[in-house]
Amino acid sequence: MSSTETQFCTFRAADRLFGVPVQDVKEITTETTCTLIPHAPEVVLGYVNIRGQIILALDLKILMGWSGSEPSQLRCMVIFKPVIGPLFGLVVDEVCEIVSLNSDHLESFRSGGSTELGESRAKLIHGVAKLEHQLVVLLNSRMLLPYVENVA
């Protein structure tokens, strides 16, 4: 194993594959009850009770700004560690395997070429890596909450 190899937890949303570093993730939950928060930004799906703690659930699809997408159903949520940000998680369609990626395989993300993502969203993406069959978009976990604070 090379010293620059990192493990990523990958998950799927709207048929696309995303990943965040495994060490950012606290847990993955399949709790399905979510309380909507009126007046909160669109990317906020709501509050979820995880063993007495109230977790802010962010909708990955809306976060990525795919136009026309309906708010996600809460099926599966990746909850981040407190060092990443206080009590929040990312709602995804399904959680996939953990992959090890060598830093050589990481390509930095060029926002200029993308029409799908706006300028402010570009910061959410750390890079892209190529797996055997498809690309995985690696997210910048620490930028998720700042993004929520700025959209309102």
Add this chain to the structure above:
Amino acid sequence: MSKLQASNEFVIESREHLQSLEDSLLQIENSDDLAVIQKLVHEAFRVVHSLKGNAGFFGLTDIRELAHAAESVLEIYRSASDRPDPAGVQSLLSAGDRLRAMVDSVDTPSQFDNDSLIAQLNAFLKPSSSTDVGSDKRYQITIQGNVSIVGLIDRISSQDALMDIRPSRMLDWSIPIHSQSDVSVTIGFDSSLDPMEVMDGLRDFGRIESKDSPWIDISRTASVLPYFGDTDSVDVVRELRYGQVNLREGLPESPVFLSTLPKSDRAPQSTKTNTVASHLTTATPKVQPQSAISETLKTNQPRQTTPKIGPTTEAVVQPAMQPVIKPAMQPVIQPAMQPVIQPAIEPVIAPTIQPAIQTPSTQAPTAVSDKPTSIRIPVDLLDRLMNLVGELTIVRNQSQATLGEGEDAARAVSQRLDSVTSELQDAVLKTRMQPVGNLFGRFPRMVRDLARQLGKQVEISFLGQEVELDKSVLEQLSDPLTHLIRNSIDHGIEMPDARAAQGKPAVGRITVAARAGDGQVHIEIKDDGRGIDPAIIKAKVIALGLKSESELAKLNPKELASFILLPGFSTAAKVTDVSGRGVGMDVVKTNIERLEGSLTIDSELGTGTTILLRVPLTLAIIPCLIVHVGKEKLAIPQRAIEEIVCIYPGGHSEIESTHNAEYLRLRESLVPVARMDEIMANPKPFNEADRTAIVAKYVQQRKRHESSIQYVLVLNASGRRYGLLVDDVKGTEEVVVKPMHPSLKKVGTFSGATVMGDGCVALIASAEGIIAHADAGLPIAEKIQAPSVRNPDEVHRVLLFEFGPDERFALPLIQIKRIEAISVDSVENVGGQKFVNIGGVSTRLIFLNEVLNVSGCQLDKEFHVIMPKFVVEPMGIVASRIVDTESMSIELQEASVSDPGILGTALIRDRLSLFLDTQYLREKTFTTHLGETTQKKKSIEKFEADAQHQTDDRFGPSAHVLLIDDTPFFREIVRRYLESQGMTIVTAVDGVDGLQKCFSEDFDLIVSDIEMPNMNGWEFCAAARQQGYHGPMIALSSLSKLEHEEFAKESGFDTYEEKLDHDRLIQTVRRTLDDARRRKPSPTHKSFSGGAS
């Protein structure tokens, strides 16, 4: 302990010291008793000293120097025989302030320039000592006895020698070794050095050990004498003591045996040292009995009390020092000391000095309170505990849900888990509570300074300092309270001559009283100043164009006073430093409301102003109303809710609308209504167009009669009433509040979230946020329409019912025990009287047409029976139809119907309703028809006897009673009760009225309500007692008895009774009068206002 922790400890402790210093100094100013002043000066000295020691330990030289200067001044006052110079105390207070500032910014203490302050303090020192202050002073520590400094002594050996060692950080070490077995080590060092460091330096050279009986003397020798100023010498001693050398104060002439110190010192420290000592004792075979030590103690005792060295004692001390010490101490101490030396000395040199610093040690008068019964816990940890308890609650709920049928054993366990969890939650909540006294403590100083600045004389006093509040609430109360007290001083209290001209005492009084009750804490700030002038408010209101003169005329004084809570509204004629800028009261109000609290103002021109704050005990758990809006559950804090109105098709309440607003007609007023579902659906605050659209949408719906049952919660927040329309009301629940996620700070409509019992998350709505969302643009004039000042005690719920076709009757719910539906078949006839069996009790039915002059009726198959409270005999009033209940403030018109069974009438829903007198019904029924039971006979006899004024009853027929109650209904009821006993009654409508009347005639008894406007019962009682009314007084209230009985007695009431309980009230009145008679054997009625008792 890390450096950071250490300095945190320092800051926390120093703040406490400084607070204590300030308290002492303020008391010194106000006290006339020299003995007390002496004590206080000692106390002040002690804390400054501790602070200085601590600062020295942490190397905070700036703080140390200033503390030193303050200490020197206190030192002089300590030995002086008359009271301290007021200017000196003022300087000490300034020094305290500066120290506080320095302590607060301990990381950057050098930003302060203390030279002038220190010079100011030094000016209070006598010239002889201040001239000595120079940079080249030297101190000297002598360690004498059979000691060896290991590592050093090896080289020095036991012979006469003088070593001059100059470690890099010290100017001068001189270690003379005496030729006998005694070794004397004298260390001289510059005053800029911390003696602690010197001791540390010693440690670097070796360890001080002893085989025999060493003692440490800190003194001057002739050779270095010229370098020493007297105070400095003292200084060394004390500094060292804080390095745990444990030398006592005033030591230069009396070196003290180390081992004796812990015993004369205070508990915590002595425990520690003794432990070490006993530990060492076991290790050392040559143990001396305890008595030997205490003997040394005794020998030393007188020295402790000898006057401390003042600047003038220089001449005496110097020659006295060496001779006195050595002969006196050595023989006594040396034999006794041996086992104890090591423990005593080692701490001196060891780096763990913390414990000694934390227990400042003199013979302080307050030693008892210093027992370590409490510990400091980080708030984070408490919050975490709180969270865990929350989780536990949910686990408990889940465990209950998963239990199936027949698992009774498991269910019992689960229920126990349930109760333990609740108790745990309570206990954790309690850990966050702090007494309000902590907050009040800062005000005396502020009051003093402000009063001086304004040239006024003000005295502040506190009540209920022990009442506890959640820490976070307490913190947020600080600013509002400060503001209110400043206002009282600036606006309220007049100049001394103006007060004298009005016949008031020159010293203005401010009372801050805290009182706990029903999950809230009431804090009352009361001054006896000039009060708020309604004329000025009116003028200002008109000037600002808020109201017209005719509108103003309708407002009562409270409503008028509430105008000062509006932004930009100041009645101060001129802007001062203190207040009058018109920012303030509105901010105070906002702050209090943010705490889910409320604020009311009561003011009378010329007599003073009272401001009452009500705040919740805690913000962590609040009682909420759970409502449904669509599919969502919401929690709405109960404090924001005034009432709930149910709206249903065909009901008498309905929503009315103008083109852009919906209103609920609530009794006399129109309350704007917002629909929660619309608010939740629209993230942007409503503008004109939104409101118009919403109104249009629902107008259509109403026309089609599609509306179903809905509820309007009447909210009161930010001084405005607002109706909030929701779909369903689920009941109340105490919820654990979790703040909104930090990334959602912009969402103002919700103040937090909570996990419900079923595990769902419910949002907690913010009443202010909702109102702001619903109408961001309403002009100020409309906001004023509903004055926030409102006394909930004035509103009563009244049951309306009918019997015959012609009349409608009313009874307050407070007088009703229960209502039963009865089938005609179950009525039994016994001797012409009708009974039904209700709850196993044969209950006499009362048909109103038989006892009153009203219409009769033929009963249906089923009818209702209303059972009144406070009636001994089981009886029920028959009603053919229960109409409804109505909330109203009971204003009776007494004269309109002249039937003795009718208390009065009121127009309710456009119909004349008759208020029944249940006591009359009872007497009428049971005297005319049922005289059999002895108990009833007696009561009849009594009644008749009293009525005929010819009884031997001890309180006689002509007992003269003053009855004070603001509610006409209750006043009337109680008046009747007492009049039926043959007493003559004079009534008053509130405390102020009562106070005027109570000296106009001779009253044998005063019966007073508690909750009243203008002046409540407690205040009235205190005032009446103060002004010389000595007769008996009974407090009467609908408040529950247990909670207030004690308070009633404290206020000066003889006893406390619940309203409306006829029999008990009569009994209590009789007993009270009897007691008063007995105290005053002469049977005249006039004796009570005398003043002899």
